[in-house]
Amino acid sequence: MAPYSPPSGNRAGKLRLDFNENTVGCSPRVIEFLRAKVCEDQLSIYPEYTRVKPALAGFFKVAPGELLLTNGTDEAIQVLVNTYVDDADEVILLRPSYAMYRFYSELAGAKITEIDYVPPALEFPLQALLGAITPATRAVLISNPNNPTGSAIGLDAIHQILNAVPQAVVLIDEAYYEFFGTTGLGLITDYPNLFISRTFSKVYGMAAMRIGCLFSQAANVQYLHKAQSPYSVNMLAALAAEVAIQDAKFVARYVAEALAARDLLCAGLDRLGIAHAPSSANFVLGYFGGRAIEIRDALREKAILVRDRSYEIPGGVRITAGTREQAQRAIDELEKIW
Numbered sequence: 001m002a003p004y005s006p007p008s009g010n011r012a013g014k015l016r017l018d019f020n021e022n023t024v025g026c027s028p029r030v031i032e033f034l035r036a037k038v039c040e041d042q043l044s045i046y047p048e049y050t051r052v053k054p055a056l057a058g059f060f061k062v063a064p065g066e067l068l069l070t071n072g073t074d075e076a077i078q079v080l081v082n083t084y085v086d087d088a089d090e091v092i093l094l095r096p097s098y099a100m101y102r103f104y105s106e107l108a109g110a111k112i113t114e115i116d117y118v119p120p121a122l123e124f125p126l127q128a129l130l131g132a133i134t135p136a137t138r139a140v141l142i143s144n145p146n147n148p149t150g151s152a153i154g155l156d157a158i159h160q161i162l163n164a165v166p167q168a169v170v171l172i173d174e175a176y177y178e179f180f181g182t183t184g185l186g187l188i189t190d191y192p193n194l195f196i197s198r199t200f201s202k203v204y205g206m207a208a209m210r211i212g213c214l215f216s217q218a219a220n221v222q223y224l225h226k227a228q229s230p231y232s233v234n235m236l237a238a239l240a241a242e243v244a245i246q247d248a249k250f251v252a253r254y255v256a257e258a259l260a261a262r263d264l265l266c267a268g269l270d271r272l273g274i275a276h277a278p279s280s281a282n283f284v285l286g287y288f289g290g291r292a293i294e295i296r297d298a299l300r301e302k303a304i305l306v307r308d309r310s311y312e313i314p315g316g317v318r319i320t321a322g323t324r325e326q327a328q329r330a331i332d333e334l335e336k337i338w
Contacts, residue, residue, distance in 0.1 A: 001106050004099050011305060015326055018305040020147065020176070020283050022205030022254060023322035027247040030206065030240050037239065047235035052242050056213060059245045060198070065218035066188060068225065069211065069233045073175055076197040076214040078104045081139065082227040084169045085110050089138040092129060096148055096312045098173065101141040110139075122149040122277045122285070122313075126157050130164050137165055143173045145180050148309050148318045150279025158184045162191045171195045176281035178203040178255050179262075185215060192217050200237075202282070203251055203258075204244045209237040258282040261327035265319060268331030272338050282321045289315040298337045304330055 008019070016023060049069055057064040070076040077100050085091060087109035093101050095114040105112050115129045129140070140161060145152040162170055170193055172184045177198065185196050196215040201207035211233055214224065265284045269276045275287040288295050292310035295317055299306055309316035321327055 001103070004103050007307075014300075014303045014305050015322070015329065016305050017320040017322055017326065017330055018307040018318075019207070020202060020281070020318075020320045021207050022203060023320065023326055024205070024254065026205035026240075027244055027250040029243050029247045029250075033240060033243045034236060037236065042235065045235075046231055047233065047238060049233070049238055052238040055242045056245065060185065060213065060215065062185070062188070062215055063218060065221060066215055068214040068216075068221050068228070069238060070197075070214050070228075071212075071232045072201060072210040073173060073197050073199045073212045074100050074210075075228070075232055076212050077101060077141070077171070077173070079224050079228045080169060080171055080195055080214065081105060081108050081110070083224050085139050090134060090136045091139045091141065092132055092137060093141055094125070094129070094143070094146065096309065097141075098143050098147050098175075101143075105139075105141070111136075117146070117149050117151060120275065120277070120287070122146075122151050124151050124153045124157065126153070126160065130160065133164050133168075135167065137168045139169045139171070140165055141171045141173070143175065144184075145176045145279070145281040147175065147281070148283070148285055148307070148313070148316070149277050150281045150283060150285055151277070152180050152182070152280035154182055155184065155187070158187065162187070162194055166193060169193050169195055171197060173197045175199045175202055178251065179258060179282045180280045188216055192220065195220070200241050200244060203254060204241075205254075206237070206240060206244060209234075209240060211237040211241050257323050258321045261321040261324045264324055264327045265321055265331065268327070268334070272331075272335060274338070283318050284321065285309065285313065285316055285318050287313075287315040288317050291315075292317050295334070295337060299330070299333060302333045304333055306330070 054064045057067045081104040085108045091105045091110040092113050199212040277285045296308040307318040
């Protein structure tokens with residue numbers, strides 16, 4: 001296996017348009033809560049989730065038994081694969097997509113089949129995916145909207161995939177759901193092979209705290225618990241998530257700002273003649289040809305961080321939308337460079 005080494009060093013003090021984070025930070029309520037709760041008693045005991053899980057379940061409109069707290073989406077993927085995928089089992093992934101799907105599938109010794117998004121718009125390859133399913137398929141892992149392409153599928157496509165693989169688990173990773181607005185969460189009652197993941201790392205601005213949720217039918221969640229450490233989610237992160245969901249206005253304002261910034265980014269790229277993939281998330285993938293790395297490095301010199309993806313998408317550079325002011329700053333500097 002190749003180690004996964006994200007370029008996450010030396011980012012402080014720069015405009016962070018490289019990791020699709022919330023670029024203004026978390027809700028002030030979360031900060032106030034942490035200042036009040038960080039004390040000797042709170043830090044000296046092992047976490048328990050008896051209060052937090054019902055609160056989060058109520059917010060997501062599921063039963064408490066249908067929710068698994070996880071250490072970010074990464075652990076959700078890990079626990080799912082560890083529970084349902086054995087050595088040499090078939091796993092279907094999309095390419096390009098979130099690196100952790102391949103990482104944990106390789107770690108499990110799975111046989112991996114990758115289906116390419118369709119250029120130039122990088123559309124979801126539904127028919128190719130359905131055609132790749134075999135009786136040996138044990139897992140299908142999908143990011144919706146997808147990172148790094150921004151591509152998304154609707155409920156009809158999700159229904160088709162679930163019906164085509166009743167013998168396999170299907171993960172719909174909804175890390176960017178808030179910017180898209182379509183969720184498969186309401187389908188878990190009807191499909192025993194469906195799993196949905198959510199994260200507090202993106203719109204909620206809590207990436208450093210590492211907390212997410214994995215949803216499925218209660219019987220599945222009982223199996224998932226067997227493959228998870230009982231204390232993998234720290235108590236402060238769990239309690240902070242409970243506070244974060246109470247600030248709906250903060251989330252709504254940031255989503256509206258990020259979507260406006262995404263439109264501004266797209267318009268700026270169009271004005272410069274730079275093609276880009278349609279996006280349903282809080283980022284835009286631009287096609288910079290042979291200048292992708294040059295553009296990344298030149299923007300870094302201006303303290304603006306973007307993510308080079310040209311190693312898997314020819315000319316691809318992913319730019320987080322952020323706020324309108326931040327997007328305009330990125331476009332202004334890009335125009336000088338381009």
